[in-house]
Amino acid sequence: DADVTQTPRNRITKTGKRIMLECSQTKGHDRMYWYRQDPGLGLRLIYYSFDVKDINKGEISDGYSVSRQAQAKFSLSLESAIPNQTALYFCATSDPRTRNNEQFFGPGTRLTVL
Amino acid sequence: GNSVTQMEGPVTLSEEAFLTINCTYTATGYPSLFWYVQYPGEGLQLLLKATKADDKGSNKGFEATYRKETTSFHLEKGSVQVSDSAVYFCALSGGGAQKLVFGQGTRLTINP
Numbered sequence: 121d122a123d124v125t126q127t128p129r130n131r132i133t134k135t136g137k138r139i140m141l142e143c144s145q146t147k148g149h150d151r152m153y154w155y156r157q158d159p160g161l162g163l164r165l166i167y168y169s170f171d172v173k174d175i176n177k178g179e180i181s182d183g184y185s186v187s188r189q190a191q192a193k194f195s196l197s198l199e200s201a202i203p204n205q206t207a208l209y210f211c212a213t214s215d216p217r218t219r220n221n222e223q224f225f226g227p228g229t230r231l232t233v234l
Numbered sequence: 235g236n237s238v239t240q241m242e243g244p245v246t247l248s249e250e251a252f253l254t255i256n257c258t259y260t261a262t263g264y265p266s267l268f269w270y271v272q273y274p275g276e277g278l279q280l281l282l283k284a285t286k287a288d289d290k291g292s293n294k295g296f297e298a299t300y301r302k303e304t305t306s307f308h309l310e311k312g313s314v315q316v317s318d319s320a321v322y323f324c325a326l327s328g329g330g331a332q333k334l335v336f337g338q339g340t341r342l343t344i345n346p
Contacts (some may be wrong), residue, residue, distance in 0.1 A: 124277075153334075162238075162323060162336040163278075178333075210277055212334075220266035220285045221327035223334055225277040 123147070124226040126211050132232045139198045141229050142233055143211030150216055152194040153223065154178075154186060157208040166209075170216070201233045236261040240337035247314055248345055255309040255340050257281050257298075257324035265328030267300050267307040272321040272339075281309075281322070316344045327332075 124145045133139050143152065150171050155178075157165040165178030167186040175186060183205060187195045198205055208230050211225040239254040259265065266285045270278040282291030287302035296311045307324060324337040 160338055162338040164336075165333060168333065212278075220283060221334060222266075222268070222280055222283060225270075225279070226258075227277045 122210060124213055124224055126209075126226040126229050128228045128229060129227065133201055134234050135202055137201050139201050139231065141196045141211075141231070143194045143196070143209075143210055143226055145192050145213045145224075145226075147215070147224060148191075149193065149213035149224070151214040152188065153212040153214070154184075154194070154196045155210045155212065156205075157210060158179065158226075163210065164197065176200065198231075198232050198233075201231075203233045206231060206233045236265065236326060236328055236335045238324050238335055238337035239328055240322075240340050243321075243340040244343060245340060246293050246343045246345065249316055250313045251344075253309070253311040253314045253318075253342070255322055255324075255342070257307045257326075257337060259305050259307065259326050261305075261326055261328045262327055264302075265326040267298070268325045268327070268334070269296070269298055269309050270323040270325060270336075272323065274320070278323065293314070314334065314342075316346050318342060319344045 127142045153168045154166040157163050164180050169188045185197045211226040214223045268283045269281040271281045272278050282293045283299045284291040286302035299311045314324045321339045321341045323339045325334045
């Protein structure tokens with residue numbers, strides 16, 4: 121089945137370390153997104169990309185960077201992790217041909233920064 | 235800007251009870267509306283959607299109607315099951331960039 125995968129699924133790291141979260145998709149979608157989920161806050165958009173040459177900041181991009189290596193791959197980096205970046209991170213994709221922007225989510229990466 | 239407000243959780247019901255989770259939104263134009271569900275340890279899955287006013291989305295016994303006059307998209311199910319225990323997110327998509335905006339989520343627990 122066409123799918124969205126994320127690695128790693130769980131990660132514990134220390135303050136100041138550089139961390140990369142990876143997302144791959146086999147859906148053939150052009151659009152990809154990174155969200156973080158915090159209890160009581162829902163999902164908030166960090167970055168999104170509408171194609172390989174297009175990167176856009178979301179509402180909470182400070183402290184994060186992204187790389188769209190190919191249509192199928194979209195990585196999120198924390199250059200110097202801090203404890204308040206402890207959260208559940210989700211990657212998602214969508215097909216621009218569907219006007220309603222239905223998004224398909226990966227299983228999530230649980231990141232803990234000590 | 236666009237925003238979504240959901241009823242506060244957590245919600246705890248007994249099996250076979252009637253469920254309503256309220257969702258209201260603020261948006262310019264004519265957004266598409268969604269309910270996503272997150273089962274324990276999993277990512278979000280689309281539960282249902284509606285793309286224009288008065289549309290009713292339905293799936294797995296859940297329903298929601300796009301009400302433009304009240305800017306609402308309440309989720310309902312007539313008889314819940316233990317397997318419906320999950321976190322439910324209301325979301326909208328609108329504007330040129332078609333980004334999804336989520337509500338804060340409502341945790342639902344169904345007791346046998």
